[in-house]
Each structure stands twice: as C-alpha cells, then as structure tokens.
Amino acid sequence: AQKITQTQPGMFVQEKEAVTLDCTYDTSDPSYGLFWYKQPSSGEMIFLIYQGSYDQQNATEGRYSLNFQKARKSANLVISASQLGDSAMYFCAMREWNQGGKLIFGQGTELSVKP
C-alpha cells in the first residue's frame, strides 16, 4: 500500500491566490513526521515545512502552512498569495519513528502559477 499519496498530478493557480496541495499518509507508528519539499525545474529539493505527529498546532513557515488533520491522516500544504516563483513540483514525505531518519516520498504535484 502507498504510504504517501498525492492525488493531484498537476494544479493551476492564479498569481496572488491561495492554493492547497493534498497529501494523505498511512502509518501505524504513533510517532512520525511529515515534510513538504519544493523541486523547481533546476532539480534541487528545497525543504519547506515540517509537522510532527504530536504537534498540537499546524506548522507555518512564511507563506506556507500545513493543514494537519491527524484523524483523517492528511497533511495538506497551503500556499498563500501564490507567486510565479512558486511554480514547481511539490513533494510530501513522511518519516516514521521506528524507521530512523528515512523519508518516504509521494509522487508529487506539479504546481503552475498563472500571471
């Protein structure tokens, strides 16, 4: 079974609008971490935001926020006020505590920001 599922292969958003990228996960480990990465066309993977399974509040980093719904096992990324530079692939990833530092990645969502 897929541990990380990103159901949106591609998304479009108008510049300055907000966009939500979906991510659901599957784990039986009560302790885990969730991550979002951005991969522009250059190929580098850029760490955006982290949410721990025991964190009470949703993580935020500037224009990025993570909508963490533990019971539904979802960890959606919200980008506010989209910019043209936000056009990229976005990957959701999970680390299970009993797996040490290993990350499991989803298949990614390609976001295109329209001017």
Add this chain to the structure above:
Amino acid sequence: SQTIHQWPATLVQPVGSPLSLECTVEGTSNPNLYWYRQAAGRGLQLLFYSVGIGQISSEVPQNLSASRPQDRQFILSSKKLLLSDSGFYLCAWSAGTSRYEQYFGPGTRLTVT
C-alpha cells in the same frame, strides 16, 4: 552554515561502464547521509543511507553500491551500468535530531546510453 556538494552535475555513460558519484557535506559532523534516485516525472526512491563511517544500509537490491569512507563523504558506485540506471541522483544529509529533515544536494543527472 552547512552545504552539500555533488559531482558531476551531469553524466552520460555507455551501458556496461562503471559509475562513481560523489557527495560531500560541509559544516556539520556525523551527519546521516542518503542517496536517492528520481526517474523522470516521479517521486524519490531511497537507495542507500548511512548513519556513520562504513555503515551502509541498502533499500533496493540492484547493481549499485554505496560507501562512506569519511564522515562527510558518501559515494555511489556501479561496476556495470544498465539502461535502467538512468535518472536524477540526489544526495541528502540530516542531523540526528528528532525532526530529521533532510537537506539535498544539487543532484547528478545520469544518462546511460
């Protein structure tokens, strides 16, 4: 601050030739190190990870191997490349903290012809 380097940036190799990709990290000690492969338009597949010198764990059985001869050096090798080895290879490091977020190098784009 920490930086991670990978080289070469691009590589075109014939089938059956050997491979050596190098990754080095600066500005931290005893990092966890990782090798990933990304096929075109796909997610990342973890190939190897290392928690210390000489300690390598393999995630996917294949004709690739990894070595960690020094604390901040991670090498990905193959004796004979296959066409299916083509892809984008990314090295990453993480600190031994509770978060374990990984920071990636610029990657090596390998084409096997």
